[in-house]
Amino acid sequence: MPIQSLNKRESALKKSEAQLKILSNGIFQNGELPTFKAKISETQQYPLKAKKLEILQINLGYMCNQVCAHCHVDAGPDRKEIMTRDTMQQCLDVIKKTGAHTLDLTGGAPEMNPNFRWFVEEAAKAGIQDFIVRSNLTIIRANKKYHDLPEFFKKHHVHVVSSMPHWTRGKTDKQRGDGVFDKSIQALKDLNAIGYGMPGSDLKLDLVYNPSGAFLPGDQASMEKDFKKALKEDFNIDFHHLFAITNLPISRFLDYLIASENYEDYMYALVEAYNPTAVKSVMCTNTISVSWDGFLYDCDFNQMLELPVNSPVKHISDYNENLLEGRNITISQHCYGCTAGAGSSCQGVVT
Numbered sequence: 154m155p156i157q158s159l160n161k162r163e164s165a166l167k168k169s170e171a172q173l174k175i176l177s178n179g180i181f182q183n184g185e186l187p188t189f190k191a192k193i194s195e196t197q198q199y200p201l202k203a204k205k206l207e208i209l210q211i212n213l214g215y216m217c218n219q220v221c222a223h224c225h226v227d228a229g230p231d232r233k234e235i236m237t238r239d240t241m242q243q244c245l246d247v248i249k250k251t252g253a254h255t256l257d258l259t260g261g262a263p264e265m266n267p268n269f270r271w272f273v274e275e276a277a278k279a280g281i282q283d284f285i286v287r288s289n290l291t292i293i294r295a296n297k298k299y300h301d302l303p304e305f306f307k308k309h310h311v312h313v314v315s316s317m318p319h320w321t322r323g324k325t326d327k328q329r330g331d332g333v334f335d336k337s338i339q340a341l342k343d344l345n346a347i348g349y350g351m352p353g354s355d356l357k358l359d360l361v362y363n364p365s366g367a368f369l370p371g372d373q374a375s376m377e378k379d380f381k382k383a384l385k386e387d388f389n390i391d392f393h394h395l396f397a398i399t400n401l402p403i404s405r406f407l408d409y410l411i412a413s414e415n416y417e418d419y420m421y422a423l424v425e426a427y428n429p430t431a432v433k434s435v436m437c438t439n440t441i442s443v444s445w446d447g448f449l450y451d452c453d454f455n456q457m458l459e460l461p462v463n464s465p466v467k468h469i470s471d472y473n474e475n476l477l478e479g480r481n482i483t484i485s486q487h488c489y490g491c492t493a494g495a496g497s498s499c500q501g502v503v504t
Contacts, residue, residue, distance in 0.1 A: 158224075158232065160227055160231060166404070173458060189485065201435070201438065203481075204478070205439065206253045209256050209440075210440055210442045210452075212444055213235070213236045214232070214234055214263070215235075215445065216230065216232050216260070219289055222329070222406075225453070225454060226453075240446065240447040240469065244272075248279045257285040257499065258287065263287065264302060273286070288315050288316075289315070290340040294336040303344050312359070315337075315340075315361065317362065322334040341384075342388070345391055358392045359394045361395075361396045364400055396502075399423075399490045401490035401491070402419060403454060404457055420486070430496075431496030436452055437455070440452055441477060447470060448467060452491075462477065462480060
């Protein structure tokens with residue numbers, strides 16, 4: 154049976170309150186495991202403070218052509234939340250004056266927003282140092298109107314960061330749906346054909362790996378070598394870097410953990426792998442996440458849990474970088490996912 158979003162299934166976990174209740178009760182309430190606040194307090198790292206803003210991450214909507222097993226956004230074709238052009242204009246006004254060096258567009262499939270190309274064209278004029286679009290790859294092959302996306306990305310010198318669970322068809326399709334692997338391979342070939350991901354090319358193409366089960370990712374550098382070797386030998390595909398990202402226990406992955414009776418074991422694994430060094434570089438300290446309706450969050454995960462920034466500035470229309478800097482980061486137990494092992498962020502490991 155195809156995977157459906159929590160929203161489509163009318164699951165209780167489609168509500169952030171239900172997810173936060175699970176993360177706050179049980180093994181954390183009875184003291185079996187320390188809360189994240191207690192854990193970072195042990196190493197004198199509480200409260201976690203925001204530093205200088207470096208990354209402005211904007212979610213253009215939850216609509217997606219895929220329904221992936223681990224998706225923390227609970228994205229899918231049934232999701233209608235899409236950033237309007239008016240909110241995009243407010244974001245553009247901020248992009249032009251922000252001190253951030255990286256603009257990171259995400260979704261869902263950000264390309265499915267009807268104003269996506271207009272927004273990219275306007276944002277590219279701001280001269281951001283690193284302009285990222287997070288693509289699921291299959292969108293490039295989903296419809297003829299998307300077939301020219303590689304050329305569009307090249308024209309605006311977009312850094313493409315693409316989801317790729319594995320170099321084999323079986324593991325990829327299990328996590329992302331039947332046929333995803335073949336479409337992803339074709340999309341990667343299309344990107345390679347115009348220079349993306351090639352050795353020495355400044356057209357950046359990076360891949361993102363998420364574990365398919367209730368376990369932490371392996372060593373990022375070793376995995377990158379394995380991915381490069383397999384994709385080159387089997388399909389003559391090149392890319393620049395692999396980002397290994399830990400699945401956080403929220404949304405659809407939390408649902409999977411509970412259904413498979415792996416929730417407590419996974420939380421134990423995250424807590425046991427806690428690395429205080431990783432806390433210093435977690436992405437929430439240098440990132441602002443903007444939701445499809447313009448509200449501000451410390452990170453993409455807090456956005457999905459509806460945990461807003463702890464600041465008088467709550468919306469992109471009232472954006473003030475000075476007031477946001479130095480704020481206390483809003484935390485809960487899902488934050489263990491970003492501080493386990495070598496740490497995890499949207500840019501891969503942090504230590």
